[in-house]
Amino acid sequence: MAKVKFEVPELTGEIAIPGLKEDAAAAVKSHNAPAKDMTDLGFPTELVPDWKEKAVAKFAELLKKYRSLKVFMDICVKCGACTDKCHFYLGTKDPRNMPVARAELLRKVYRRYFTTAGKVLGKLAEAEDLTREVMEEWYTYFYQCTECRRCSLFCPYGIDTAEITMAAREIMDTVGLGAKYPLQTINKAITIGNNLGMPGPAIRSTLDFMEEDVKEQTGVPVKFPMDVKGADVLLITPSADFFATPHVESLAGYAKVFHQAGISWTLSSYASEAGNFGMFNGNYEHMRKIAGRIKVAINELKPKRLIHGECGHAWRVAYSFWNTLIGPFDSLDPKYPAPQHICEFTYDLINRGALKLDKTANDDFVVTFHDSCNVARASRMGNSPGGQFEIPRAIIRATCNKFVDMHPDTIREKTFCCGAGGGLLADEIIDLRIKGVMPRMQAYKAVKDSHGANFFALICAICKAQFTKVFPYYGYEMEEVGGVHQLVSRAIVLGGKEGI
Amino acid sequence: MPSLKYEGGSVELDKNGYLASINAWNEAVAAAIAKREGISKLTEDRLEVIKFLRNYYIKFHSFPLLKMVCTNLHKPKTCASRPFKMDPLKAWKVAGLPNPGEEILVYLQGPLHPEE
Numbered sequence: 001m002a003k004v005k006f007e008v009p010e011l012t013g014e015i016a017i018p019g020l021k022e023d024a025a026a027a028v029k030s031h032n033a034p035a036k037d038m039t040d041l042g043f044p045t046e047l048v049p050d051w052k053e054k055a056v057a058k059f060a061e062l063l064k065k066y067r068s069l070k071v072f073m074d075i076c077v078k079c080g081a082c083t084d085k086c087h088f089y090l091g092t093k094d095p096r097n098m099p100v101a102r103a104e105l106l107r108k109v110y111r112r113y114f115t116t117a118g119k120v121l122g123k124l125a126e127a128e129d130l131t132r133e134v135m136e137e138w139y140t141y142f143y144q145c146t147e148c149r150r151c152s153l154f155c156p157y158g159i160d161t162a163e164i165t166m167a168a169r170e171i172m173d174t175v176g177l178g179a180k181y182p183l184q185t186i187n188k189a190i191t192i193g194n195n196l197g198m199p200g201p202a203i204r205s206t207l208d209f210m211e212e213d214v215k216e217q218t219g220v221p222v223k224f225p226m227d228v229k230g231a232d233v234l235l236i237t238p239s240a241d242f243f244a245t246p247h248v249e250s251l252a253g254y255a256k257v258f259h260q261a262g263i264s265w266t267l268s269s270y271a272s273e274a275g276n277f278g279m280f281n282g283n284y285e286h287m288r289k290i291a292g293r294i295k296v297a298i299n300e301l302k303p304k305r306l307i308h309g310e311c312g313h314a315w316r317v318a319y320s321f322w323n324t325l326i327g328p329f330d331s332l333d334p335k336y337p338a339p340q341h342i343c344e345f346t347y348d349l350i351n352r353g354a355l356k357l358d359k360t361a362n363d364d365f366v367v368t369f370h371d372s373c374n375v376a377r378a379s380r381m382g383n384s385p386g387g388q389f390e391i392p393r394a395i396i397r398a399t400c401n402k403f404v405d406m407h408p409d410t411i412r413e414k415t416f417c418c419g420a421g422g423g424l425l426a427d428e429i430i431d432l433r434i435k436g437v438m439p440r441m442q443a444y445k446a447v448k449d450s451h452g453a454n455f456f457a458l459i460c461a462i463c464k465a466q467f468t469k470v471f472p473y474y475g476y477e478m479e480e481v482g483g484v485h486q487l488v489s490r491a492i493v494l495g496g497k498e499g500i
Numbered sequence: 501m502p503s504l505k506y507e508g509g510s511v512e513l514d515k516n517g518y519l520a521s522i523n524a525w526n527e528a529v530a531a532a533i534a535k536r537e538g539i540s541k542l543t544e545d546r547l548e549v550i551k552f553l554r555n556y557y558i559k560f561h562s563f564p565l566l567k568m569v570c571t572n573l574h575k576p577k578t579c580a581s582r583p584f585k586m587d588p589l590k591a592w593k594v595a596g597l598p599n600p601g602e603e604i605l606v607y608l609q610g611p612l613h614p615e616e
Contacts, residue, residue, distance in 0.1 A: 184602040195603045202562030209568045243565055244607045426602070427609040465607055 013446035021093035033178035044176035082151035091435030099151035148373035148417035166282030182423030194239035200269030228266035237309025238461035253485025271297035274314035280423040295326040304333040312372035312460030319379035356493040362400035365455035371415035372460035399491040410443040420466035506532035525596030
């Protein structure tokens with residue numbers, strides 16, 4: 001069993017609103033980005049001498065560019081509806097992790113430099129100078145927000161707190177204060193083509209291994225194609241699917257579904273990443289560069305369809321941003337959505353009776369489903385509202401006999417974040433991640449107690465990485481964590497009924 | 501740059517403890533890095549893993565899928581989640597390979613792998 005080094009919240013099965021503990025999370029800080037990554041991404045390597053002027057100028061630029069940001073700075077009435085909705089406040093008890101208090105770190109500076117009352121009255125108008133201390137607070141607490149937007153759901157004004165976090169991070173990057181994990185990951189994605197920095201031949205070697213592995217287990221020669229020109233489908237998936245456990249089990253699921261559907265498909269070694277951390281730091285240019293590789297792959301491989309693997313924030317980027325970043329997708333077949341989520345694809349095949357699924361293959365499991373925040377609150381799936389909730393659940397129900405949902409206040413659009421999205425999967429903040437996952441763990445504990453839940457199904461690479469890491473701290477096995485297509489992979493009957 | 505003494509000489513490490521030059525590696529260097537990382541003994545099993553990681557890196561410039569390590573070394577299936585009773589990142593360091601980068605680190609760091 002794992003060594004427990006941190007204070008792990010007690011599991012009771014209930015989410016209690018904690019009393020305040022000032023500065024409880026003040027010491028939790030992401031590491032600064034190395035000089036090389038800052039330089040490569042066009043940022044200064046350390047805080048520039050005229051950082052205050054540059055930061056205010058950047059703030060002004062963002063307020064002009066994003067009208068929404070200005071509205072979000074102006075309209076908060078501090079009603080408090082968001083205060084107890086954030087997993088980081090519930091987990092750390094730090095009052096500055098209440099979304100309104102975190103946003104106030106930026107708002108007080110906004111008032112000082114961009115409102116008349118703040119310019120004239122200063123502190124009387126709740127305005128504050130941008131000082132080194134304030135900037136440090138920004139760095140601490142805007143890297144304690146996963147941009148999950150649960151607070152926004154409960155905000156009567158619809159203030160998108162994630163956008164506030166993104167703006168603060170973009171301002172800090174510009175003056176030379178960047179965080180290592182998200183920025184190094186962005187740099188790898190831009191230069192090598194995926195977050196993990198895996199060159200094409202390394203991915204191919206993994207795919208070869210998976211072909212052998214699936215053949216050995218099933219006796220069926222399921223292919224894992226890469227860089228095949230003219231294949232019907234180009235699959236864009238997070239690179240963790242080529243490297244990590246349990247991610248790779250979902251990759252096997254996708255391959256088996258394509259095999260059984262008789263549809264030709266390919267991965268791309270050049271565009272080997274669905275993830276796009278550019279969004280986390282609010283940098284449109286980085287987003288465009290990362291997504292640009294997909295456009296190149298479409299032009300080279302000439303697929304008819306574009307399908308997207310299991311990844312939460314990446315699906316938000318794909319669903320909401322690809323069209324403006326790299327669209328329009330004129331060369332693709334207009335009969336299909338572009339992009340289409342792998343869950344939509346599999347769900348469609350199940351509905352048409354094109355897949356034979358043996359539910360008993362998953363009889364060892366009582367499955368529950370964790371809605372990933374960027375899928376739940378920032379995108380959709382299929383043709384009807386709520387498809388992003390119904391489709392993955394329908395797939396799960398088709399692949400197992402025992403499914404149970406967690407408490408209604410913790411699923412669907414009200415889902416709790418895994419505690420590591422938004423560029424917070426870094427090891428140095430594991431303490432924060434353990435506390436941030438607390439609400440979700442309470443909900444899981446409740447269905448464990450009531451229904452014996454023992455399989456935690458996901459459609460997000462970051463969620464998979466976070467839960468496999470934090471489950472042992474709470475005394476659960478990492479093997480309980482898996483992908484929706486991992487369940488498909490286990491249940492699908494290969495052979496028998498080829499083609500559609 | 502810190503240097504590390506081993507039986508037969510000394511080698512340079514980077515600030516995070518990775519061997520500065522991949523070519524400076526031999527089994528005596530491996531033993532010295534292992535000791536620095538708190539691994540008391542490089543058993544045959546562990547050396548096998550370390551050599552696999554090293555050969556894979558030289559060929560593919562990447563960390564292999566953990567499941568691939570298990571299969572290639574004919575280890576039991578559980579090896580994929582708790583590989584070779586050894587922290588894979590330490591195995592990587594002992595193999596004399598460079599810092600694998602932040603995203604690889606976040607996937608492999610953690611409490612899952614007993615140190616000894």
